[in-house]
Amino acid sequence: MIVKNIESKIRLAxxxxxxxxxxxxxxCVAVLAYAHKQVSIARQSIYILDNGIPILAKQTNMQMNRPAEYKAAVELFHNLFFSLTPDDKQIEYQMKKAMYLADESGVFQYNNLKEKGYFNSILSSSSVLTLHTDSVLVDLNNKFTYYGKLKIDRRSATITRSLITEGNLMDIPRSDNNSHGVLITNWKTLENKDLSNVSKNTF
Structure with a gap:
């Protein structure tokens, strides 16, 4: 009887x-899974800096905001490349910043315009170029089409041109020079034609 009790206690133990x-x-497994999920959610959060202090702006999936970032990157690049003033230092500064946002296709267009004297003509004619974005379309394959109007204000006339370009978008790591983490590739101009040419009084 005692042996049976001992066996029962051992079995119970x-x-x-x-x-x-x-x-x-x-x-332990449940805690690890929960912790991993929380870390993943935290990495998808967007923070803003207020005097060096990170503040949670809104918990959201960064991929949900990607289409807006694509359009912002394309618009920023085009404004840097086309909105110019007759200041050679400023033009050089803007081109340098723009080249961080595009691959060799952007460098090719820049060098091509430079060889044709495009930037020198801006300086010699004291032209002020202002680009207005109409729309930026991005498809599911990250190919974009940019539509805008370029206003060229010269001493003698004001010219308005229709500007249409296209290219592809590639995700790259974010940096100080490319805050959106977007690289424009295979960029080319489809249309750059005059819409109007209004002469000014030169009295």
Whole structure:
């Protein structure tokens, strides 16, 4: 009888030990899974800096905001490239910033315009170029089409041109020079034609 009681107690202790171990294991796995999920959510959050202090702007999936970032990157590049003033230092500064946002296709167009004397003509004619964005379309394959109007204000006339370009968008790591983490590739101009040419009084 005593032997049977001892066997029952040993069996009960074994069952309790195994049960406790399994319960602890399940709890550990659940905690790890929850912690991993919270870390993933935190990485998808967007923060803003207020005097060097990070403040949570809004918890959102960064990929949900990607289409807006694509359009902002395309618009920024085109404004840097086309909105120019008759200041050679400023033009050089803007071209340098623009080249961080595009691959060799942007460098090719820049060098092509430079060889044709485009930037020198801006300086010699004291032209002020202002680009107005009409729309930026981005498809599912990250190919974009940019539509805008370029106003060229010269001493003698004001010219308005229709500007249409296209290219592809590639995700790259964010940096100080490319805050959106978007690189424009295969960029080319489809249309750059005069819409109006209004002469000014030169009295």
């Amino acid at each position: 074994t069952v309790l030990s195994i049960g406790s171990f399994v319960s602890a294991l399940v709890i």
